[in-house]
Amino acid sequence: MTVASNVKQCLVTIKGIESQLSSLAFNSLDQEAKAAFHDTALTIGTIKKDLQYRILELERQEPQYKGS
Amino acid sequence: MPGWVFIITRSLLFLLLLFITTKILGKKQISELSFFEYVAGITIGSIAGEVVTGLEGNLYHGSLAIIVFGLVTYLVNFLSIHSKKFSDFTEGKGTVIIRDGKILEDNLKKERYTIDEISTLLRQKNIFNVADVEFAVLEPRGNLSALLKKENRPLTPKDVGMKMANEKEPQTIIMDGAIMDEALRWAGKGRDWLYTELEKLGVTLDNVFLGQVNSYGDLTVDLYDDKIQVPQPQQRPLLLASLKKTQADLELFSLATECEKSKAMYKKNAALLQETINKLEPYLNG
Amino acid sequence: MTVGTQVKQTLAGLKSAQAAFETFALQTENKSAKKLYQQAAKETQSIIDNVEPRLQDITAEEPQYNQ
Structure with missing residues (x-):
């Protein structure tokens, strides 16, 4: 496994986490829990953006990893 | 007649x-x-x-x-x-029997209670040592309410500085294979949601004896057929585990990369994720 | 690579493994496998808890590597 594919895998997990948090925020009844899930989903969103950017960089630097 | x-x-x-x-x-x-x-x-x-x-x-x-x-x-x-x-x-007032850990003999006499009777009432509350009690009141109805000294009270999550998530009461949304629409509304869900969740569990509505939804929207069911195994909802603990895994992975990336800029980026996000984990832990555990 | 980073890397790897064990434990239906994974997660956690203070010592000893 290459660095890029590792980071990609991590990105996939992050995306999954983000969507699960969003659905928990939607489904929870307790206001506090709802807010916590919502806030953290946003935080995860920023991490996701950083990783996406990093993957683009890696692909530019090491074009052989592209699409792996 | x-x-x-x-x-x-x-x-x-x-x-x-x-x-x-x-x-x-x-x-x-x-x-x-x-x-x-x-x-x-x-x-x-x-x-x-x-x-x-x-x-x-x-x-x-x-x-x-x-x-x-x-x-x-x-x-x-x-x-x-x-x-x-x-x-x-008309209804009488409570009489203080123990204050500051000391028995008030005068009040005891006024209520015509013997020390044996008071001990019995305390023992019914699992208190065997009068010295453990900070404050006790004999209520108008004849029962005793006792407040233990702080050190003798049961340990609560608050005492150990643990943050616990607040939980709403679970709603019973399926009884005897019939959907309880009112409870469903209380849970903030619709029939569509319920059918999707049942499908996820792989059971049909008419096989469900009892279905409850907790404050996180997890559906738990009891089936007529007790031989069928229904998976327990574990989305939240799983989510916590994958958060932890991702956090560790980001730390690994930050150590492995040569590029200073992305090292900082990974480090920042690993810290951010750790914060997130700390914040969510009370909601995701159990 | 300094000792500090190596220990850090190992620790992060352990954390990742610990979380992976937890995931496996939650995902498997098999009772004994579940127990095994849970045990493994617990043991890994205790190793992490044991090593973590050492990392602090190292970073205190070699402040120049602390970044």
Whole structure:
């Protein structure tokens, strides 16, 4: 496994986490829990953006990893 | 009119009257009855018994007596609610028996309780050592309320500085294979949601004996067929595990990369994720 | 690579493994496998808890590597 594919895998997990948090925020009844899930989903969103950017960089630097 | 018809009609009439009286007087437990309620309850019952079977008695006199007793009790209740003094007079006040960990002998004497009786009441609360008690009150109804010293109280999550998530009551949304629409609305869900969740569990509605949804929107079901295994909802613990995994992975990336800029980026996000984990842990555990 | 980073890397790897064990434990239906994974997660956690203070010592000893 290459660095890029590792980071990609991590990105996939992050995306999954983000969507699960969003659905928990939607489904929870307790206001506090709802807010916590919502806030953290946003935080995860920023991490996701950083990783996406990093993957683009890696692909530019090491074009052989592209699409792996 | 033959005697038995007489008794049947009177019984039905008085059942109705008693039902209405008790309905008006509220739903207190026998042990919680105040003096007035206690006396009125007994008297109303015996008057009714007397009138129903006493063929020679007058129906209206009996009914009148019941209504008077009911009315007076209702009035006393009404006044007790609106006047503290009045309720102290009719229902009595609690007497402090232990203060600052010391037994107040004078108050004990006033209530005509012996130390043995107090010990018994304490033992019923699993308190065997009087020295453990900070404060105890003998309530008007004769039971004892005791506050233990802080060090002897059960440990709560708050004591150990643990943050616990607040939980709403679970809603029962399926009973006997039928959807409870009102509870479903309380849970903020619709039928569509329910059918999707059931499909996820791989069960059909008519096989579900009991279905409950907790405050996180997790559906748990009990099936008619106890042989079928239903997966427990574990989305949240799984989510916590994958958060932890991602956090560790980001740390690994930050150590592995040569590029200073992305090292900082990974480091920042790993820290951010750790914060997120700390924040979510109370909600995702269990 | 300094000792500090190596220990850090190992620790992060352990954390990742610990979380992976937890995931496996939650995902498997098999009771004994579940127990095994749970045990493994617990043991890994205790190793992490043991090593973490050491990392602090190292970073205190070699402040120049602390970044």
